């Protein structure tokens with residue numbers, strides 16, 4: 497089985513094109529096996545992408561986290577799938593279906609953009625003490641569960657230690673959440689660190705997390721409702737901007753995609 501090892505701004509995936517989850521395979525188990533950093537290919541997730549139609553261009557995309565759980569939304573997995581669909585089929589614009597939600601995608605030479613749907617925002621969803629300071633977490637649903645804390649310095653926080661406490665907080669059970677720490681980084685710019693549920697670690701970037709961060713930072717007056725640069729651990733920023741037709745509901749997230757290597761699974 498051929499695969500791509502590909503990353504969207506540092507969020508890395510094993511991407512299999514032409515597969516769907518109802519093949520006679522235990523895909524959650526395959527995800528765990530392939531994503532293992534030492535004994536597998538190593539990735540934050542396994543992505544299956546399948547062409548549904550060429551005109552209009554539509555693909556079905558399924559994303560499993562490294563622990564085998566399903567991600568109902570993964571912005572970077574969608575961006576990587578769109579990049580691969582351009583390479584394989586020549587599409588520059590397409591629709592990608594993930595967990596029943598249709599996302600738009602636009603691929604250019606140096607960036608790939610996808611739409612992210614923003615639903616419920618709950619200010620001050622949780623509070624915990626971080627480095628001796630009471631810290632609030634707002635929640636923002638961007639296709640999957642995210643909470644966002646605005647802090648003074650993201651690098652003064654251990655995102656794994658604090659992220660795990662919030663991710664397993666009884667008030668958020670049973671779903672849990674992805675956890676984002678965000679600081680202002682100048683004009684229309686933020687700096688972010690993300691602890692991802694399902695990877696159970698800090699990842700180098702997160703598309704739906706970047707959108708959650710921008711939505712919360714906008715609500716809190718840190719940035720205006722225009723394009724925002726989100727600096728991440730990868731040093732490959734993502735840009736988030738409102739969709740012209742549905743600015744309150746839909747955001748675009750865009751940035752680089754890198755196809756690291758291709759191979760054949762043993």
Ligand SMILES: N[C@H](CCC[C@H](N)C(=O)O)C(=O)O
Nearest residue numbers: 567570571572640702703704
């Ligand atoms: N990294 C992803 C989000 C993965 C979400 C996943 N960890 C979950 O909630 O199950 C992104 O680029 O949007």
